[in-house]
Amino acid sequence: MPLRSVILGCGGCLPAQVLDNAALAARHGLDTSDEWIRERSGITRRHIAGPGETCTSLGAEAARRALAQAGATAAEVDMIVVATATPDNAFPSTAAHIQRELGMEGGFAFDVSAACTGFIYALSIADAMLRAGQARTALVIGAEVYSRIMDWTDRGTCVLFGDGAGAVFLRAEDRADERGILSTHLHADGRHADILYVEGTGGPLRMAGREVFKHAVTKLAAVVEEALAANGLTRAEVDWLVPHQANIRIIEAMGRKLGLPPERVVVTVDRHANTSAASVPLALAEAVEEGRIRPGDMVLLEAIGGGLTWGAALVRF
Ligand code: COA
Numbered sequence: 613m614p615l616r617s618v619i620l621g622c623g624g625c626l627p628a629q630v631l632d633n634a635a636l637a638a639r640h641g642l643d644t645s646d647e648w649i650r651e652r653s654g655i656t657r658r659h660i661a662g663p664g665e666t667c668t669s670l671g672a673e674a675a676r677r678a679l680a681q682a683g684a685t686a687a688e689v690d691m692i693v694v695a696t697a698t699p700d701n702a703f704p705s706t707a708a709h710i711q712r713e714l715g716m717e718g719g720f721a722f723d724v725s726a727a728c729t730g731f732i733y734a735l736s737i738a739d740a741m742l743r744a745g746q747a748r749t750a751l752v753i754g755a756e757v758y759s760r761i762m763d764w765t766d767r768g769t770c771v772l773f774g775d776g777a778g779a780v781f782l783r784a785e786d787r788a789d790e791r792g793i794l795s796t797h798l799h800a801d802g803r804h805a806d807i808l809y810v811e812g813t814g815g816p817l818r819m820a821g822r823e824v825f826k827h828a829v830t831k832l833a834a835v836v837e838e839a840l841a842a843n844g845l846t847r848a849e850v851d852w853l854v855p856h857q858a859n860i861r862i863i864e865a866m867g868r869k870l871g872l873p874p875e876r877v878v879v880t881v882d883r884h885a886n887t888s889a890a891s892v893p894l895a896l897a898e899a900v901e902e903g904r905i906r907p908g909d910m911v912l913l914e915a916i917g918g919g920l921t922w923g924a925a926l927v928r929f
Contacts, residue, residue: 615743615784615785615786616743616786616787616791616792616793616794617738617739617782617784617793618784618785618791618792618793619780619792620681620684620782621677621678621680621681621682621684621780622896622897622901623675623678623679623680623778623897624776624778624890624893624894624898624901625670625671625776626670626775626776626894627659627660627661627670627775628659629659629662630659630660631657631659632646632656633649633655633657636770640764640765642764642765642767642770643767649771653858653860653881654861655771655772655860655882658775658884658885659774659776659884661757665757665775666700667696667698667706667757668706668709668710668755670755670756670757670775670776671694671706671753671755671777671779672714674779674890674893674897675710675714676714677897678779678780678781679781681781682781682783684749684783686714686715688749689714689749689751689781690719690720690749691720691721691741691747691749691751692710692711692716692720692751693721693723693734693738693750694706694707694710694721694724694734694754695723695724695733695752695753695754695755696754697727697756697758697761697810698757698761702813705722706723707721707753708722710755720747724737726889726917727808727888727917727919727921728856728858728886728889728917728918728921729798729856729915729916729917729919729921730754730888730889730917731752731754731889731893731915732892732913732923732924733923734752734754735780735793735913735925739925742784743784747784748784749782749784750781750782751779751782752779752780752782753779754779754887754891754892754893755776755778756776756777756888756889756890758774758775758886759773759774759775761810761814761815761817762815763815763816768821769816769817769818769819771885772885772886773817773887774884774885775887776887776890776891776894778894778897779893779897780893789908791928791929792927792928793927794843794927794928795839795926797838797839797842797923797925799831799923800919800920800922801919801920802919802920804823804919804920805918805919805920807819807820807823807824807920808820808918808919809918810918824916824920825861825862827920828859829866831916831922832855832862832866832922833866833869836866836869836912836914839914839925842926845910845926847870847871849910850872850876850912851876851905851910852877852878852899852905852909852912853866853867853870853872853911853914854892854895854896854905854911855867855877855892855895855915856891856914856915856916856917857880857884857885857891857892857895859881859886863877863879864877870912878896878905879895880895888917891915892915896913900929905929906929907929908929910926910927910929911927912924912927913927
């Protein structure tokens with residue numbers, strides 16, 4: 613039996629403050645409407661970090677919840693990988709800050725930069741290291757405070773993003789039931805760096821939305837096919853799609869391509885907006901918490917983001 617990285621717990625954390633579309637428009641004096649934002653993106657509201665909420669605090673709380681769901685303690689964690697484009701400091705890494713927040717005295721910790729694909733990248737790295745025996749357990753976290761890198765005068769971007777964090781706890785296990793990560797698939801194409809990027813290191817974020825949209829639909833469809841083919845699986849064998857939460861139109865297009873009924877596609881973009889590297893683990897945590905995704909289910913994760921970067925992972929829960 614192969615050693616696999618098994619997701620034993622998931623957790624999410626959202627800032628306390630919620631802004632609906634009308635409140636956001638009013639706060640920043642934007643020439644937009646609730647109707648435009650809903651129709652073009654599916655977003656109705658988002659959470660925005662308050663003064664006391666940081667990438668570290670949100671990520672640490674998501675990690676605590678993932679550990680609690682797994683019945684594990686921070687002392688058991690060998691490695692922390694944090695995917696973020698909005699760290700609190702250039703260094704130390706957010707992962708090191710979270711390590712301290714969790715009271716850990718051992719293990720290793722580092723951040724990964726792959727924008728909205730960051731969680732898939734971080735999961736892939738952790739999976740490889742767990743199977744190579746460099747660690748026995750891992751916390752993989754996506755944590756973001758995009759509200760700190762927004763241009764609040766740019767209605768084409770600032771209505772689309774939100775803050776939050778999601779985390780999973782994994783352990784390398786040799787199991788008869790074949791639970792665990794089956795494969796991960798990563799891609800990047802730096803030739804498209806200029807259609808979605810952050811100016812310098814502190815922002816603001818810039819995006820050519822229509823261009824990104826076109827790449828998203830084709831590249832996500834291709835990487836999903838790649839993941840299925842690598843495992844000899846058909847679309848019918850996928851129980852759940854947990855997509856990156858950028859735009860409901862992209863999510864629905866992916867669901868249709870997979871032939872999945874809407875109730876088998878996890879959607880949080882309506883309430884969270886795009887939380888970048890946090891979006892997939894937040895959606896996963898919500899679906900597991902609600903008892904929708906259950907042990908044994910075949911789950912397909914996918915994301916695309918700045919780089920461009922994109923990727924997918926197939927996981928038997
Ligand atoms: N309110 C009102 N009008 C807005 C607006 C807003 N918040 N934002 C943009 N507009 C305007 C534009 O200025 C444009 O006006 P124009 O035609 O006079 O120039 C018009 O709406 C249409 O813009 P367009 O970009 O064609 O809209 P769209 O249907 O492509 O939707 C996005 C825009 C951004 C929602 C869409 O392109 C998208 O979701 N892209 C992908 C984004 C994404 O996934 N990013 C993250 C990847 S990680």
